[in-house]
Amino acid sequence: MSAAERFDVVVVGGGLAGLSCAHETAAAGLGTALFERGEECGSKNVSGGRLYLGPLTGLLPACWRDAPFERRVARETLTVVADAASASIDLRSEKLQEATLASHTVLRATLDRWLAERAAEAGAMVVPQARVDELVCGAGEVTGVRVSGEPIEAGIVVLADGALSRLAASQGLAPAPRAARFALGVKEIVALDAGKIEDRFGLEPGHGAARLLVGDFTRGLPGGGFLYTNRESISVGVVVRLDALVAAGSSGPESHALLEALHAVPEVARLLAGGERSEYGAHLVPELSFDELPRRTAPGLLAVGDAAGLSVNHGLTVRGMDFAIASGILAGRAIAAGHASAGPAYEAALEESFVLRNLRAARHAMRFLGRARLYEHYPRAACGLLEELFGFGPEGKGQLVPGAWRQLRADFLGWQGLQDLWAAREL
Ligand SMILES: Cc1cc2nc3c(=O)[nH]c(=O)nc-3n(C[C@H](O)[C@H](O)[C@H](O)COP(=O)(O)OP(=O)(O)OC[C@H]3O[C@@H](n4cnc5c(N)ncnc54)[C@H](O)[C@@H]3O)c2cc1C
Numbered sequence: 001m002s003a004a005e006r007f008d009v010v011v012v013g014g015g016l017a018g019l020s021c022a023h024e025t026a027a028a029g030l031g032t033a034l035f036e037r038g039e040e041c042g043s044k045n046v047s048g049g050r051l052y053l054g055p056l057t058g059l060l061p062a063c064w065r066d067a068p069f070e071r072r073v074a075r076e077t078l079t080v081v082a083d084a085a086s087a088s089i090d091l092r093s094e095k096l097q098e099a100t101l102a103s104h105t106v107l108r109a110t111l112d113r114w115l116a117e118r119a120a121e122a123g124a125m126v127v128p129q130a131r132v133d134e135l136v137c138g139a140g141e142v143t144g145v146r147v148s149g150e151p152i153e154a155g156i157v158v159l160a161d162g163a164l165s166r167l168a169a170s171q172g173l174a175p176a177p178r179a180a181r182f183a184l185g186v187k188e189i190v191a192l193d194a195g196k197i198e199d200r201f202g203l204e205p206g207h208g209a210a211r212l213l214v215g216d217f218t219r220g221l222p223g224g225g226f227l228y229t230n231r232e233s234i235s236v237g238v239v240v241r242l243d244a245l246v247a248a249g250s251s252g253p254e255s256h257a258l259l260e261a262l263h264a265v266p267e268v269a270r271l272l273a274g275g276e277r278s279e280y281g282a283h284l285v286p287e288l289s290f291d292e293l294p295r296r297t298a299p300g301l302l303a304v305g306d307a308a309g310l311s312v313n314h315g316l317t318v319r320g321m322d323f324a325i326a327s328g329i330l331a332g333r334a335i336a337a338g339h340a341s342a343g344p345a346y347e348a349a350l351e352e353s354f355v356l357r358n359l360r361a362a363r364h365a366m367r368f369l370g371r372a373r374l375y376e377h378y379p380r381a382a383c384g385l386l387e388e389l390f391g392f393g394p395e396g397k398g399q400l401v402p403g404a405w406r407q408l409r410a411d412f413l414g415w416q417g418l419q420d421l422w423a424a425r426e427l
Helices: 016-027 062-066 108-121 166-170 194-201 242-251 255-264 266-272 321-336 342-352 354-361 365-369 377-390 400-411 415-426
Strands: 006-012 032-035 050-052 072-082 085-092 103-105 125-127 132-138 141-147 150-159 182-191 207-215 223-229 233-241 276-286 301-303
Touching: 006 016, 006 141, 016 032, 016 108, 016 321, 032 108, 050 321, 072 377, 085 377, 103 207, 108 125, 132 150, 132 166, 150 321, 182 242, 182 255, 194 207, 194 266, 223 266, 233 242, 233 255, 233 266, 255 266, 255 276, 301 321, 301 342, 321 342, 321 354, 342 354, 365 415, 377 400
Parallel strands: 006 032, 006 150, 032 125, 072 207, 150 301
Antiparallel strands: 050 103, 072 085, 072 103, 132 141, 141 150, 182 233, 182 276, 207 223, 223 233
């Protein structure tokens, strides 16, 4: 690569945000280079693996019709866990199968590699094993990047280098990295044959399941676990608030211990029995509230996806992939419409899209999700209440309702319970 090499667009990071952007600018005929530090695109990406397509309706380019999804989610289960007991709410819904509401499980190694191929087909130069060391600036704007010591000039640079973007911070586009602004996600893949997955999760052939778990396996840390079924494997993971993990210090669990604790939940152990564990990874998830979101543009520079803090934790699920794809596409289209106006055009497009609308709507969710009672007290109380209702001892059973009502009042409808309920309106 010569020192004078110049591209219209340089994208830093080959995750879903960067690849979506590179695909758009290359398809529009702009000279585009994308640098990815990993062995190949997808090799460094850790994701739970459920992609909501509904919000992306009308935005995705045609090539996504052939995207390598794993399974369409047909069964949703929310499980609370306490003291080796568990209770679940289970949903099977035809409605959630409809195109505008459907979600699919994905494996990032496969999906990112596929999107890298589409971006290359569109004309982008996708360069793996190339870490961008720094941004190059001149006359008050970003004019390029330095890759392994070599300068590359760019009409515009797009930062898509994920959570904790060092390069965004160097341009004042990222707030100071405080633990309260991140969650830690740990994840692994458990290989299991398709028939066993369908038997154990009660699925039609080819259908998928998403199971979210909350309970004492996070040892009181705000967070939860997930299982997403792929074709021949299960994505298994735990996401917890980083500030709570740091505050727990040496008495808190190590990240791999969180995953072990989820595996030890009897319900989970049954689903995963005999599976081969692989691909362990840990990664930060941005958990900025809407009001803390950093600037996303600077002269010569746009930030997309996690690098711009665009993800949301609703409690029931972590969403970042649809935000990454949407922000990448919108940035790419804004650049294609004209370099000079790309910043304001990108901002306006984000404002009109679901991205900022959804982030604004969830602005107080993190405060509610910080409530400690959600993670041990309520799961234990729910399991206890159901044990009281369904258990018959040597005495048989007296009246069902008075005992259960007493428990319900004490555990859910006391002063603290009502406070939690009131706070839930922030979700
Ligand atoms: C455990 C876990 C579970 C999750 N579950 C879900 C889920 O079920 N659904 C969902 O929608 N979201 C989920 N998320 C969030 C989602 O994974 C992210 O929001 C999404 O991956 C962001 O995409 P991105 O392209 O912005 O960043 P990334 O996917 O992080 O991609 C950034 C890329 O930049 C590269 N890079 C970094 N620095 C450099 C550099 N200096 N030079 C060159 N390349 C560089 C990295 O190698 C990486 O490939 C989860 C996250 C975690 C951690």
